[in-house]
Amino acid sequence: MKWITARRRHPLAGYVVVILALALFGVGYAGLAPTADQAQAQTLAADAPSPEDVDVAEGKTVFDQTCATCHGLDGSGSKVGPDLRDVGPAAIDFQVSTGRMPSMNPDAQMPRKPMVMTEQELVNLIAYYNESIRSGTNGADVPYDVPGGAPGYDDFKPLRSDFAEGEAGSEEYEAALEEAEAEYRTALEEYQDEYDEYIAGADNTDMGMRLYLTNCAHCHGWSGGGGALTDGRWAPEIHESTPREIYEAMVSGPGAMPMFSDGVIDPEEKQELISYVKTLQAEPNAGGIFDLDRVGQVAEGLIGWVVGLALIVACAIWITAKQRAHD
Amino acid sequence: MTENNIDNTGDDTPKRVVGTPAAEEPVVSVEAEQARDDHNGPYPASETHFNSEEVQRRGEKVASAWFIIAFLGGIGFLVSYFLFTPGQIADPQYGQYSNMLLGGTLTLAMFGIGAGMTVWARKVMPHYEVSSPYDELPSNDEEKGSFSAFFMQGADESGFTKRPLMRRTLILAMVPLGLAPIVLLRDTGPLPGDKLKNTPWEDGRRMYVEGTHRYVRAEDLENDPYGMISALPAVDDDHYPHGISLNDAAKSVILLIKMPEEDWQPSMNDEIEVDGETGTRLNWTHNGIIAYSKICTHVGCPAALYERTTHRILCPCHQSTFDASDAAKVVFGPAHRPLPQLPIGVDDEGYLIAKGDFTEPPGPTFWDYAKD
Numbered sequence: 010m011k012w013i014t015a016r017r018r019h020p021l022a023g024y025v026v027v028i029l030a031l032a033l034f035g036v037g038y039a040g041l042a043p044t045a046d047q048a049q050a051q052t053l054a055a056d057a058p059s060p061e062d063v064d065v066a067e068g069k070t071v072f073d074q075t076c077a078t079c080h081g082l083d084g085s086g087s088k089v090g091p092d093l094r095d096v097g098p099a100a101i102d103f104q105v106s107t108g109r110m111p112s113m114n115p116d117a118q119m120p121r122k123p124m125v126m127t128e129q130e131l132v133n134l135i136a137y138y139n140e141s142i143r144s145g146t147n148g149a150d151v152p153y154d155v156p157g158g159a160p161g162y163d164d165f166k167p168l169r170s171d172f173a174e175g176e177a178g179s180e181e182y183e184a185a186l187e188e189a190e191a192e193y194r195t196a197l198e199e200y201q202d203e204y205d206e207y208i209a210g211a212d213n214t215d216m217g218m219r220l221y222l223t224n225c226a227h228c229h230g231w232s233g234g235g236g237a238l239t240d241g242r243w244a245p246e247i248h249e250s251t252p253r254e255i256y257e258a259m260v261s262g263p264g265a266m267p268m269f270s271d272g273v274i275d276p277e278e279k280q281e282l283i284s285y286v287k288t289l290q291a292e293p294n295a296g297g298i299f300d301l302d303r304v305g306q307v308a309e310g311l312i313g314w315v316v317g318l319a320l321i322v323a324c325a326i327w328i329t330a331k332q333r334a335h336d
Numbered sequence: 337m338t339e340n341n342i343d344n345t346g347d348d349t350p351k352r353v354v355g356t357p358a359a360e361e362p363v364v365s366v367e368a369e370q371a372r373d374d375h376n377g378p379y380p381a382s383e384t385h386f387n388s389e390e391v392q393r394r395g396e397k398v399a400s401a402w403f404i405i406a407f408l409g410g411i412g413f414l415v416s417y418f419l420f421t422p423g424q425i426a427d428p429q430y431g432q433y434s435n436m437l438l439g440g441t442l443t444l445a446m447f448g449i450g451a452g453m454t455v456w457a458r459k460v461m462p463h464y465e466v467s468s469p470y471d472e473l474p475s476n477d478e479e480k481g482s483f484s485a486f487f488m489q490g491a492d493e494s495g496f497t498k499r500p501l502m503r504r505t506l507i508l509a510m511v512p513l514g515l516a517p518i519v520l521l522r523d524t525g526p527l528p529g530d531k532l533k534n535t536p537w538e539d540g541r542r543m544y545v546e547g548t549h550r551y552v553r554a555e556d557l558e559n560d561p562y563g564m565i566s567a568l569p570a571v572d573d574d575h576y577p578h579g580i581s582l583n584d585a586a587k588s589v590i591l592l593i594k595m596p597e598e599d600w601q602p603s604m605n606d607e608i609e610v611d612g613e614t615g616t617r618l619n620w621t622h623n624g625i626i627a628y629s630k631i632c633t634h635v636g637c638p639a640a641l642y643e644r645t646t647h648r649i650l651c652p653c654h655q656s657t658f659d660a661s662d663a664a665k666v667v668f669g670p671a672h673r674p675l676p677q678l679p680i681g682v683d684d685e686g687y688l689i690a691k692g693d694f695t696e697p698p699g700p701t702f703w704d705y706a707k708d
Binding site: 149266328 | 450454545546547548550552553555556557558559560561562563564565566589593638640641642643644645646648650652657
């Protein structure tokens with residue numbers, strides 16, 4: 010206290026207070042503001058599941074336990090959760106695979122998170138949805154021919170508890186582990202080939218760019234960094250999104266996003282668009298630690314100019330400040 | 337070193353410290369000590385200001401710390417220059433690190449020197465006012481007179497006053513040049529006429545999904561109860577890479593929005609009169625599809641942040657917000673008129689067509705339009 014009392018009439022005291030107040034607001038806001046979770050959902054790049062792979066009864070259990078609280082047992086919605094009967098399986102796949110559903114807080118916009126369910130649970134859930142909840146063929150189907158996320162090693166890893174105790178069990182486990190690793194590597198390579206083929210299959214990136222810039226960039230930003238909407242909502246950044254998630258978002262229109270069905274932007278055009286987005290994201294970010302989410306050159310220039318000029322002015326004030334005779 | 341620098345009287349043979357004056361040269365601070373009592377600045381002698389030895393010593397330490405930081409920054413600059421091979425810098429990721437390091441260390445070096453010198457000036461150097469008065473500025477009459485006599489003599493000798501023909505033709509030659517800038521103003525014209533009010537949209541004109549050359553059909557939006565798409569008039573002018581000039585595209589781009597019937601606001605059924613015909617806003621939609629100009633009526637940014645849940649169209653530049661379910665009326669922001677609506681319908685083959693031009697001029701409000 011004494012220390013402050015002695016210095017509060019110092020000529021720089023005013024500046025210090027202002028800077029401290031600004032820093033407090035900035036840090037406080039950053040602490041309170043919702044942050045998008047950057048974790049990538051590890052969904053398997055699966056082909057359309059065949060009937061013998063799915064367990065509809067298991068899907069019903071998943072639905073009743075995780076979804077029915079808000080969306081109702083028959084999926085017709087409630088005060089806190091919307092009607093699911095017309096949204097289509099693409100919407101279910103998008104919301105669950107990006108970790109947005111199940112939601113912990115129905116009043117808040119959900120950020121991207123790691124997926125809560127396993128891939129098999131999601132497949133079962135979608136099968137149950139198609140059989141018992143979906144009205145007719147309303148809504149869009151899951152685009153299984155578009156590559157999803159890279160396979161995760163955890164889906165292949167054997168559990169130690171599945172093997173016998175003791176040395177013999179350990180050896181078996183080691184063998185299974187090696188096999189799993191090989192399987193995982195094969196699956197990863199397959200996925201990579203599928204992904205590369207899909208991205209390379211687009212041959213008119215100019216069209217993809219024009220479609221992205223005229224229909225998506227307003228909200229998601231020209232570099233895909235996202236942006237603000239009204240009433241505190243925001244358009245999420247799309248850097249982490251897999252091609253399938255982008256496709257599903259377009260056909261299902263999650264949240265406030267309008268829909269872009271295959272009629273409006275046909276599948277080939279969507280492939281061009283997605284290829285453009287993924288190509289854009291492969292560009293290295295040259296912004297270093299001050300990348301500003303790549304908001305764009307004009308805004309970056311303005312910020313650089315204002316901040317730089319402020320620092321230079323502060324230096325000039327310091328250099329030329331008149332020194333008082335007695336202090 | 338600090339002790340040596342300040343007080344080296346204890347030693348019989350004082351060592352010369354690097355960067356300080358030789359012993360026989362007068363030391364500035366001693367001179368200044370004497371100046372304290374008899375200097376003639378605007379402030380009284382008592383206002384001149386010497387820092388105490390303690391402050392000076394602290395200032396010296398701070399300044400030296402800055403100079404050491406600057407030295408390390410300079411060394412860091414050299415290190416960061418040689419840290420990356422030219423081959424590595426070609427990779428943007430490494431080039432970025434290289435740039436950050438080079439710029440950061442150079443900043444540190446230069447800022448450190450500047451900061452150290454500022455501390456030096458403020459804490460170590462004595463402060464007093466010095467003034468050196470100027471002489472009277474105006475020339476005296478004698479000088480002025482001799483200059484004008486010299487000038488007139490030169491004018492006479494050059495023949496400028498004695499040769500009227502030459503003088504007048506020279507002035508004549510300059511007249512057109514004086515007028516030239518006024519003539520060039522013509523290039524700001526011609527007046528736009530009604531070009532600002534018309535666009536390539538006309539009755540029966542089909543539309544392309546912007547970015548493609550595919551006509552939009554009404555049934556393309558069948559599966560989007562809450563769809564949206566950006567569209568352009570289907571013009572195929574070979575002069576332009578995309579079939580339409582950028583000027584025309586900028587004026588005529590539209591947002592096709594589809595929404596369920598029950599979401600329309602009651603005002604959509606109000607009778608309005610355009611070009612002598614009466615109709616309602618809903619008459620100009622087709623099957624739940626409505627077309628608005630995408631150009632914000634404020635300063636002309638593309639306003640296309642469309643929220644399907646609230647039917648708001650938001651302009652990213654100044655947050656003007658329009659309600660798509662209520663004739664694009666302004667609900668927030670600096671825009672002061674709704675987005676113009678394009679009347680649409682379908683032709684025999686099911687393609688969406690315009691049923692005329694916009695009901696109002698699209699784009700930002702201009703001088704002889706909507707003066708209110």
